[in-house]
Every structure is written in C-alpha cells, then in structure tokens.
Amino acid sequence: MSFKNLTRRGVIKTGAIAGAGLALPTYLRADGHSGFTNAPQGDTVTLGFNVPQSGPYADEGADELRAFQLAVEHLNGEGDGGMLQTFSSKALDGTGILGKKVQYVSGDTQTKSDAARASAKSMIEKDGAVMISGGSSSGVAVAVQALCQEAGIIFMAGLTHSNDTTGKDKRANGFRHFFNSYMSGAALAPILAKEYGTDRKAYHLTADYNWGYTTEEAVRSSTEAMGWETVNAVKTPLTATDFSAYIAPVIQSGADVLVLNHYGGNMVNSLTNAVQFGLRDQTVNGKQFEIVVPLYSELMARGAGANIKGIIGSQNWDWSLEDKLGARYTGTNAFVQSFGTKYGFPPSQAAHTCYVQTLLYADAVTRGGSFNPCSVVEALAGFEFDGLGNGPTLYRADDHQCFKDVLVVKGKENPENQYDLVEIVEVTPAEQVTYAPDHPQFAGGSLGTCNPGA
C-alpha cells in the first residue's frame, strides 16, 4: 500500500464526496428522529398530487389537479371553504393541517405505471411529500399504492375503479373513496332488470387490462344472477381505435344487449361505432337492442356526444346530485359553487373524489394529532362521515374502501347545456352495494399493517 499519490486537494475532494454521500440519506430522511417518513419540518406540510398531465387522460388529470388546488386553498383558509362547511367532522378549521400551511407538488403519471411510480418516488424523496393522491387508472393506482406502502407514505387513491385496488392489491397505507367494479355491477343489475327485463342475452366487449377484467366479472355475475345470459365476452386491445370489427359480430351473435367495459377514449370510440352500426335501432329476440356502459364519466359523455343519449351506466357522484335528490347529498352544492366560481364549469366526479380524499386525509391527521401514517390509518379506518356529497359514508377498516350510495345514470335525451349530459335514474343505497371483505371478487392479498417508514 502506498500513499505516494496522496495530495491535499485529493483528500479534500474525497472527503467532501464521502461526506455528501453520508449526509444524503440523512437529508432525504430528515425525519429519522420522528419515527416516520417525511415528517413535516417547519411551518409547512407538503402533499403530492400525482395525476395524468399528459397522455389520453390529461383532461381528467387537469380536472383532478384543479380540485386538489381548491382543497389546498380551503384547508389554508382561503376561498369560501367549500365542503369544510358541510363536512360532519369539524376538526378542520382553515388553518392548514395541525397548524401547518399546506403546500403541494404535482407529478405526471402519464397514465403509465412506471412513470407514475417514478414521479411519486420523486415527490416523496425530493419534495418530502407526506401523502400522495391522484391517478386516473387502476394500473397506476395499484402501482403507486404499493410504492407508498413500502415508503411509509399514505396513498389517497383518486379515480380508480378496479376491484383489485381494495381487493387483492389492497395495502394498509392506501385508501379509496371512489366506488368499484363490484358496486357498479350491484347497482346496475336491478335497474337493468327493471328497464330491460330479466330475459336478456348480453355480449361483452372488454378492455384488455386489469380494470376491464374486474368490471366484466362484476357485471356478468350480477346480471347472470338476475337471469341474463352472457352470449360472448371479447377482449379488445387497449390501443384499439376502430371497434367496427368487434361490433359487427355482435349483431350475428343473437345478443340483445351490448356491455361496453371500456373507459376513456376506448369507450367513446366503441360506443360511437356501436351507434353508427345501428345497434340501437335493432330489434333482436323481439326486444329493443340496448347498450350498457358500466362506468360513466362526464368527460367521456362529452366525447361521445349525442351517442350517449339513453345509455345506462353508473357514477360515483354527479354535480347535480343535491339539487335533484336533496339534502342527503349535502356538500355537493358547496363544492360545485366553489369549483364553478373558480373555474367556470362544474366539477367532474374525478375532481370530486380527489377533493374529498384531500379533506379526509387532512381531517384524519388532525383528529389523530399526527402526520404519522399509522395515526392516519387508525383515524381513517372505520371512520363514518357525512356532508361530502355522497351521503353517509363508511371507510371500512377491513379493506380501506368507502361504502356509500351509487348513482345509476342515463345519457340525457335533451341536454339543456354542455354540462347537463346525464340524468340520475336511481340512487342505489350503500347497503345494496356492500359486500363481505372476503367476497370472491376481492379474494387474495392482505391489507397488512401500516408502515410509518423511517
């Protein structure tokens, strides 16, 4: 061993690099002493909003981000307070969270699991986000939820509808306010029976990924239970744009109902193609041919234009809920007023669920008295609340899924304006869409225990 090449400058350089290397983990985990990841320092707390800002769901992501910004304003005591005034829990007082001013960072999921994980990781490690929320895809939600569990961060899911998010892929650090495929099936079945009868032959076109499978399974099992027969179920590539080749065989199959387990651009195109091919003008087996879209969204309805008229589907929430169905859905109007005044148009259900999730997180921290994820989990699990637009709601402890009323909607025949696209056919009470935690559609996986991280 020789020290011949040892120079003063070299020692300083090596020492500086080694020192920085050793200090980096401490910098990234400055909360080490507090017992959980990214414990807020100083008088601010940072939340991370991970939404699709590019790609096919960018418009949905933009609406989610608007809602997050509004929620942050309201938490910090700015604006008209929105749903803070109607929320059954009165822990939040507009002074931030536990007296710390709320600030936020945002990331772009690009609706891709790997990009979503990378942006969530960056917000956690570089920006010190103590909670991650957002999403517009179940694949993204499941991936980011797993990341948050490993990192010791709370994940408040945005728009994700697959059973798996709170089924086989559930995690203790993850919570979902949005409804799921099973609930859509359970809510739709009685209405479909009432509107179209119990002797029907259904043909499913299903998007070839996680959400499509669980939605098809949920709708099939609930419609078959009431007497419908499933004639065929065909998987369609997520990248498909022209569905005519899939639509044409429907007519020849003897089916009299087409179920489109599609979302976003897929749904807009498949529905448009189905209507173009005259399916809705057909009479099959002596019955009028019908189309069902299990998961509706306002933005999709706008994309489908006049083709959406009369099509039945389900929704988590609608901006006209309180006006049409009364005070049970209090909070809706307060949110629509805030959002509409700030942005000039009514919020989508994606915006609603993101806004509510932010408030619920802030409330849980405040009630628990700590940002520690385990304290948040304890405060949210089994929490019953009201006044956030969906009526009385339970955050079930077994799987961290919210249970509340589900809307069955129909595309409006004569919309009065560009936002008035759906009419509420019926509200299915929460009891009818509630299932056992070990229901076969949610089997596998385990919630595990909360992870506080550092």
Place this chain on the structure above:
Amino acid sequence: MDAIVIQILNGLDKGSAYALIALGLTLIFGTLGVVNFAHGALFMIGAFCAVTFSKFLNLSHIVIDETRKDFLGNPLKVEVPYIYDFFGQATGDAIIDWAVPLSIIFAIPVMIAIGFIMERGLIKHFYKRPHADQILVTFGLAIVLQEVIKYYYGANPIPTPAPAAFAGSFDFGAMLGFDPNQIIYPYWRLVYFAFAAVIIGAVFAFLQFTTFGMVVRAGMADRETVGLLGIDIDKRFTIMFGIAAAVAGLAGVMYAPINSPNYHMGMDFLVLSFVVVVVGGMGSLPGAVLAGFLLGILESFASMAVVLETLPGINQIIIYLVAIIILLTRPRGLMGRKGVMEE
C-alpha cells in the same frame, strides 16, 4: 358467409384510410426520397380541420336567458351561433350539420400550405442526410404537431358527427339476399370508401394524364435526367409534397365522423401505414393502395370472435405477420420496383 361479408366491408373503410395515408407516404418517398414519419400527423391535422371548421361555424355570441338557470343558479348564458344571424336558424343549422363535408373546402388549402411549409421550412434540409436523420426529424415534428393540437384542443376525443342524412346505417345484407339485420353497414363508412376511391382515382389520373404528372413520374424514375432536360423538378416535387399532405388531410377530414378526432389518432395510423407501404412495395403507388385494402381487410378478419378464440391476440399481430411472410417471399413487396431503396 354473412360474417365474412361484414368483415370485408369493415376492412374496406379501414383499408381506405390506410390506402390514402400510404398513397401520400409513397408519393413523398417516390418523389423526394424522404421517409416522412410526420405523415400520420397530417392525417390528424386533417381531422382537426373538420373540428376547427365545425367550431368556426358554431362561433357564438351570448344571450342571457333570465327564465333559465345555469349550474350555479345564475341566469343561463345561451350561446347563439353568429351563422343564425346571417342565414336564419334553419339554414344555419343545416350548414352546421354539413360541417364535415364542407370543411373539405377549408382543409385543402390549409393542408397544401402546411405541406409547403413543412417541406420548404424543414424537410428540404434533410434531403441529402441519411434516412435515419429524416426519420428522427419527421418523427420529432409529428410529436410537436400532436402536442400543439393537444394544447389547443385537449386530450379527449371531440365528437364531429356526419350530416344527419348519413348518420344511420342500412341493411346491406338484405340487398345481397341475406337474412335481414345480419349485415348492417353505416352510411358514412360507405361514403368514406367512395370518397377514398375518388381521391385515389384522382391522384392516379393526375399523374397519368397530365403533363405535370408525366414530368413527376419521369422525375420519380430518373431525377437527374429530368433535371438535365432543364425542368425544375424540385419545384414540382414540392408541389407533390403539398398534394400528398392534402390527400392525408382529406383522409382525416372524412374520417372524423367515424372516430371522434383526438390528438393521438395520427400515431395510431402511422406505423400501420408504413407497414402498408413496405408490403405494397416502396415507391409503388398501386402497391400502396392494394396493400392498404388488403391489410385493412385482414385486420378485420383477425378481430372476429371465432378467430380470436382459436388464436388469441392474433388481431394485434396479423398485419406484421403477413408483412413478414410477404417480405420473405417477395422482398420488394407486392408491387415494388427494382432499385428502390436497394442502392
């Protein structure tokens, strides 16, 4: 049998789009020798010409209706199109209804202008560069164009319906003697197929029967010799680039009612259109058209439930599979010319 007929019909309209895009690609490749990856974006811009023209016809002024309320409970602001003021409501509605076919008039000059600007402003600087450079720059341009469209029009599809007269579908099977309601075909797809046939015929006629076309064909065969004869072949090729852009644009305009336009639709067609060009034979215009229809029909057949049950996932790879087989057996493609891309 009826299932086969319906898939052939489905393949025809998809094939029409492939053929029109591939025709433009081949025109550009055959004349300028450029592999233009921005061609799909031109198709997309064409569709957005229809969207823009439709929005233009719907430009409105606000009239406050005190009797109705908006979502915030304020008096409803009703948008009244200016076109009502000029032509009355009935005529105005009829013009708005026919927005897509009318937008052809708007799209042709716009697309030719975009073609000129693209060629003169960017692509001409890459004529002497390797094909890899041309692909990179045109692909980059395609991304820029689609992001510009997304910035102004959003990421969601924009419904652009066909005129009410062509909105429905008809029983094609009954006309052929099949059972009723077995082969239903939308009117607009038939219009699209007929439109594509007219455009393809017009391009061929232009190249075959005009002096301009003759010079271009001569230039495609031997650019240097035509140049030595004192003909400014570059100028004519630039015009051909504009024509190719217009063909892609018109394919996009008329496609708008089939699938609501979105910023990504060009990319969805681009890769397949390149496969069409290669299968048809680089530089061969009839080959591009033939391969366009052939692959469109094959794709439709591969999406049949009965085929998918036997060979799951075949619908996603059939085009590439057939392309491999054709290129193995006929390396120059179906109607490829000797010497193209072989030096």
